Amino acid sequence: MKVNGKKRLTEREKLEMRERKRHRRQDRLLDRVQHEFEEVEREKACTAKVEVKPVAEAEHVSTISIAVPGSIMENAQSPELRTYLAGQIARAACIFQVDEVIVFDDCGPSNQVTDKLGTIQTNEGSTSARRCCIQLARILQYLECPQYLRKYFFPLHNDLKFTGLLNPLDSQHHLRQQSEFVFREGIVTSKPMKGDKPGAFVNVGLLNDVLVDKTLEPNLRVTVKLPAGADLKSKKIRAKVVTPAQPRQETGIYWGYTVRIANSLSQVFTKSPYRGGYDMTIGTSDRGRNVHELEPRSLSYRHALIVFGGVLGLEPALDNDQKLNADTVEDMFEEYLNTVPTQGSRTIRTEEAILISMAALGDKLKPVNAPKPFTSFEAIPQSQDTGIKQYAFNEKRSKVDVADAQKNGNPIHISRPLPLPIPPPVDKYGDMSRFD
Numbered sequence: 001m002k003v004n005g006k007k008r009l010t011e012r013e014k015l016e017m018r019e020r021k022r023h024r025r026q027d028r029l030l031d032r033v034q035h036e037f038e039e040v041e042r043e044k045a046c047t048a049k050v051e052v053k054p055v056a057e058a059e060h061v062s063t064i065s066i067a068v069p070g071s072i073m074e075n076a077q078s079p080e081l082r083t084y085l086a087g088q089i090a091r092a093a094c095i096f097q098v099d100e101v102i103v104f105d106d107c108g109p110s111n112q113v114t115d116k117l118g119t120i121q122t123n124e125g126s127t128s129a130r131r132c133c134i135q136l137a138r139i140l141q142y143l144e145c146p147q148y149l150r151k152y153f154f155p156l157h158n159d160l161k162f163t164g165l166l167n168p169l170d171s172q173h174h175l176r177q178q179s180e181f182v183f184r185e186g187i188v189t190s191k192p193m194k195g196d197k198p199g200a201f202v203n204v205g206l207l208n209d210v211l212v213d214k215t216l217e218p219n220l221r222v223t224v225k226l227p228a229g230a231d232l233k234s235k236k237i238r239a240k241v242v243t244p245a246q247p248r249q250e251t252g253i254y255w256g257y258t259v260r261i262a263n264s265l266s267q268v269f270t271k272s273p274y275r276g277g278y279d280m281t282i283g284t285s286d287r288g289r290n291v292h293e294l295e296p297r298s299l300s301y302r303h304a305l306i307v308f309g310g311v312l313g314l315e316p317a318l319d320n321d322q323k324l325n326a327d328t329v330e331d332m333f334e335e336y337l338n339t340v341p342t343q344g345s346r347t348i349r350t351e352e353a354i355l356i357s358m359a360a361l362g363d364k365l366k367p368v369n370a371p372k373p374f375t376s377f378e379a380i381p382q383s384q385d386t387g388i389k390q391y392a393f394n395e396k397r398s399k400v401d402v403a404d405a406q407k408n409g410n411p412i413h414i415s416r417p418l419p420l421p422i423p424p425p426v427d428k429y430g431d432m433s434r435f436d
Helices: 011-046 070-075 077-096 110-114 131-144 145-153 246-251 265-270 314-317 352-361 386-398 404-410
Strands: 063-069 099-103 117-122 127-131 183-188 200-202 211-214 221-225 238-240 260-261 280-288 299-302 303-307 335-338 363-366
Touching: 063 335, 063 352, 070 077, 070 131, 070 265, 077 099, 077 131, 077 352, 099 265, 117 260, 117 386, 127 131, 131 260, 145 183, 145 200, 183 246, 200 221, 211 221, 221 246, 260 265, 265 303, 280 299
Parallel strands: 063 099, 063 303, 099 260, 211 238, 280 303, 280 335, 299 363
Antiparallel strands: 117 127, 183 200, 183 221, 200 211, 221 238
């Protein structure tokens, strides 16, 4: 006789099971409705009007500019070293949130005539300068540009041949495709508009282009503000073009630096992009005043300028500039500082001086309008996006002590299989070592 081993359910248990199934169906239905509602809301947010609050000029965030001589590129002995030198300067500017990098020529007009000149596009238009200045400026521009825009603005060029060796800036405005931040950098595309309505499509690194309400020339780099909460995969995102200073003004995020070329030391001061010029100028030299003698937050500024010298300092730049009437370099600056008063080396390289000086001046500078504290870190890429978190995780797993794990009865986790021992080769002719 066959015995049925299946347990019979009571009526109460059957009712409870049916009730659980009904609750699961309701939960799935609620989740589906909630998901559809969120999609509708995100779709509505794509076409919402973007508000940009006007900011008075007196309330603009204070800026920091650094001036670097292009002649330091000639001191590097190979194209790889020249490229890496420019990458170090770009990294220093990004770390200390520099707003403007000025590449100036500290050689005389005679050298500018005999040396080969080049041209580069900056915010001031096409600029001509010596090759060393052009190469430094081009690499600085390349590294500052977000990765998804570089192929549009930087075609193949010998100056950028070895930029693959450089460390990435990882700047806060280098957003990923999934980064839900309201501001983005983009390029105006040549996609035509339907009808006669004003507008243009902008590629901001998302799956689809966004639409702005202004007619712009193609291949123009712009900063746009997206609607808050918009679906980044939508084809209907409506954005608004803003100034590059607007993201930092509203959120406090660091939005990169601009690059300017000055053909002489005097043009560093006279061609300032800020109204009224720089109100705090600082020169760096081993002949200057000890920086530690300054009181904390004693250097108040709206637009600060820090000038660094080349291999021979700032004196050659003053001697080669006919438009400067100063007797000494110290007369050109409000503060002439020695940021490394107890240096052990006879010389400090310019790329080292930038890092040291910006760190030493950190507590001495006092911005009139400091940027807001940035808090939206979840909306921008963090260090774990570069693989550091996964690398540390694998490294931790690979360092498990196998003997201790077996002793304690814990499972052994190994990140990669251990290599098997290689068996000794078999000699088909037998042992022939006696004939060696």
